[in-house]
C-alpha cells in the first residue's frame with residue numbers, strides 16, 4: 377500500500393472505493409487525457425466522453441440499485457470526479473452536474489417520476505441540469521422572476537434562467553420558479569421540465585474562461601406547459617429543496633477543484649524531474665521542492681475535509697447545519713486549493729507554464 381492510500385484509508389475507504397478509484401483513474405488516463413486539450417480548444421460538448429462514461433458505468437455511481445445505479449454513494453462519486461478532473465475538468469463536470477440535476481428528483485419526485493427519470497440518468501442515456509439562477513437573481517434566489525401557475529391541470533411557466541450548465545444537452549431540467557410572488561423564499565417551487573416541453577427553449581451560450589466544453593446557457597419559458605404532477609414536493613418548498621440539493625452537490629464541485637489541483641501537482645512534479653537547468657533537474661532546487669510540498673499539503677488537507685463531507689452524506693444522521701457547514705467548507709478549501717496550486721504549477725514550469733501546449737495553463741483557467 378502506498379503512503380497516499382494509507383492516508384485516504386484513514387477514512388475507512390472500502391475495497392469498493394479503492395476499486396472505483398483505480399477504474400476511474402484508468403478511464404481518465406486511457407480515454408479522457410488524450411482528449412482534454414482538444415475539448416478545451418474546440419469548446420465543444422464532449423459527447424464522446426459522455427458515451428465512454430456510459431460504457432464504463434461511471435454515471436451510475438451515486439444512484440441506488442433500485443434505480444439502475446451501483447448503490448455506491450457520494451464518496452464513490454467524489455473519488456471518480458477527482459480522478460477525471462486530474463486530466464480534464466470539463467469531463468469531470470459531466471458527472472458532477474448529472475448529480476446536481478438529479479438530486480431534486482431523487483429527493484422530491486413521485487415514485488413514478490423517479491422510475492421514469494433516474495434509471496436513464498444513472499445510465500447516462502439522459503443528462504440533467506439544475507436551473508436556479510436568473511439574470512436578476514444570482515446569490516439572492518428569492519429575487520427570481522420566473523413564475524409557474526396551475527391552469528387546467530398543467531403548470532404554465534414563464535420567464536428565463538441564465539448560466540445553466542448542460543443547457544442544450546440536458547434531457548431534463550429541474551427548474552425553480554415562483555408560485556407565489558408575495559411570499560419570498562416560501563413562494564418558490566421546483567419542477568421537472570423535460571427538454572421537449574412545449575414553450576421551452578434554449579437561448580445563447582456563454583463563452584467562458586475555462587471548462588469550455590461544458591455548456592453554460594440561457595433557458596426560456598414561454599407559456600411552457602408541464603403536467604401537474606411535475607411539481608417536486610409541495611408548492612412553496614422549492615427553496616428548501618434547492619438548498620438541500622446544494623448541500624449534497626457542493627462536494628462534487630469540490631472534487632472537481634481537488635482533481636484539478638492534483639493534476640497540476642502530478643504534471644509539474646514530473647516536469648521538475650525532466651527539465652534541466654544549471655546541469656541538473658530543477659527538481660534538485662530546494663525552493664521548488666518547498667513549493668511542491670506546500671501544494672501537496674494543501675491538497676491533502678482539502679481532501680480530508682471533502683471526504684469527511686461525502687462520508688457524512690453517505691453515513692446519514694448528521695444534522696442539516698453540520699452538513700451545510702462541511703460541504704461549504706470542503707468546496708471552499710478544494711476550489712481555493714485549485715486556484716493557488718494551478719497558479720504555482722504555472723510558475724514551476726517557467727515560461728512553458730504560459731504556453732498552451734502544456735496543460736497547466738488550461739488547469740489554471742479551469743480552476
Ligand SMILES: Cc1cc2nc3c(=O)[nH]c(=O)nc-3n(C[C@H](O)[C@H](O)[C@H](O)COP(=O)(O)OP(=O)(O)OC[C@H]3O[C@@H](n4cnc5c(N)ncnc54)[C@H](O)[C@@H]3O)c2cc1C
Nearest residue numbers: 505506507508509513514515516538539540541542584592
Ligand atoms: C460556469 C458557470 C456555471 C454555472 N452553472 C449553474 C447551474 O448549472 N445552475 C444554476 O442555477 N446556476 C449556475 N451558475 C450560476 C451561479 O450559481 C451564480 O453565478 C452564482 O450563484 C452567483 O450569482 P451571480 O453570478 O449573479 O453573482 P451575484 O449574486 O451578482 O454576486 C456578485 C458578487 O457579489 C457577492 N455577493 C452577493 N451577495 C452577497 C452578500 N449578501 N454578501 C457578500 N457578498 C455578496 C458575490 O459573492 C459575488 O462576488 C453557474 C455559473 C457559472 C459561471
